[in-house]
Amino acid sequence: MAESYITPRQTHDEFFPYSGCKEDQLRFLLRYAVLAPSHYNAQPWKFRLHSDGIEIIKNASRAALTVDPQLRELTISCGAAVRMIEVAARYFALEPQVIFPSDNQSDFLARIELIDRHEPSDQDALLFHAIKERQTNRGLFTDAIIPNEVTKSCLASARELGVELGFTHNKRLKMAFASLTAFAVRHQLSLPWYRLEFASWMRSSISLKPDGMTGFGFFASNLPSPLARTTMKWLNRGKQIGIFNKNKVITASPILAVISTDADSQESWINTGRLLSDLLLKLTTVGLSASFMNQAIQEPKLRKQVAKLFSCEAKPQLVLRIGVAEKVQWTPRMPVDDCII
Ligand SMILES: Cc1cc2nc3c(=O)[nH]c(=O)nc-3n(C[C@H](O)[C@H](O)[C@H](O)COP(=O)(O)O)c2cc1C
Structure with a gap:
């Protein structure tokens, strides 16, 4: 057959x-x-x-x-x-x-x-x-616990790949990280060229394009695309979206994971990606969802503050939210x- x-x-x-x-x-x-x-x-x-x-x-x-x-x-x-x-x-x-x-x-x-x-x-x-x-799930997460054997196995993979991995549910850390995220989001969305680039990757749920991010309610509101894309391009909604993300980190992200490396080299970035998939697959096997909160890392000045906050000597590469959520639409x-x- x-x-x-x-x-x-x-x-x-x-x-x-x-x-x-x-x-x-x-x-x-x-x-x-x-x-x-x-x-x-x-x-x-x-x-x-x-x-x-x-x-x-x-x-x-x-x-x-x-x-x-x-x-x-x-x-x-x-x-x-x-x-x-x-x-x-x-x-x-x-x-x-x-x-x-x-x-x-x-x-x-x-x-x-x-x-x-x-x-x-x-x-x-x-x-x-x-x-x-x-799948990446940007929803609001309910409480969650990563089983011990999954944590251990992810930490072992991190060691093998020469990458640092840390988990936290500490409320104080989450609040401080949430504030950095809100600041980064407000700054990024105030830049028209950032909004244009972001909008160019937004897709409606019925789009036939084989790339980009689908889904109506990407942010705080359920604006139907292409209205959502037009709004992203022309309106600076940084303040609202910053507050939305801040609240999401504080109240709807039971666990944060931070991945960092000693160097910013091609090899360490590839190994970061290898660990990312390892972690995401292992979380999937135990019914946990994850999404990314990288805005503060994307801003060079704030990246140092993220490192200090999570007490890592290394360079933070990714921050993930982890929890339990309903499934979402597949991306193409x-x-x-x-x-x-
Ligand atoms: C290196 C990297 C950075 C990402 N950064 C973000 C991000 O800042 N915010 C976000 O919502 N998703 C982020 N994502 C998730 C992607 O948007 C997502 O993987 C993509 O839309 C495909 O969807 P899927 O993960 O459900 O297959 C990131 C993914 C990778 C690999």
């Missing part, structure tokens, strides 16, 4: 070409790579297939240069896709190895080689099945073939 699927989320896992050539297997793995989270759902990755590996290449034409001039979040997104390939490979009994280029300047970010056979464990299967289930994806060069 031939497989038919419309989006990568509808992939039939049982069609994995176990007896096909390595290149066909690698091509199949890319369907899971593209389900990774990415900044603005820009899907800023390209893949080059070889007979024994996949190269991940950054697609700078999909960068959000106003808010991410160093392509830091873009590279983290590519790292998130790398981890999805690793997880899928293990499920299909292949052992992946991630190799970094010696030259930090090029668009080529990493290469994944399948080095060996692997005996898939129950945990491999759990993580794999979470790939299609995971580009066809895998459009991401292969």
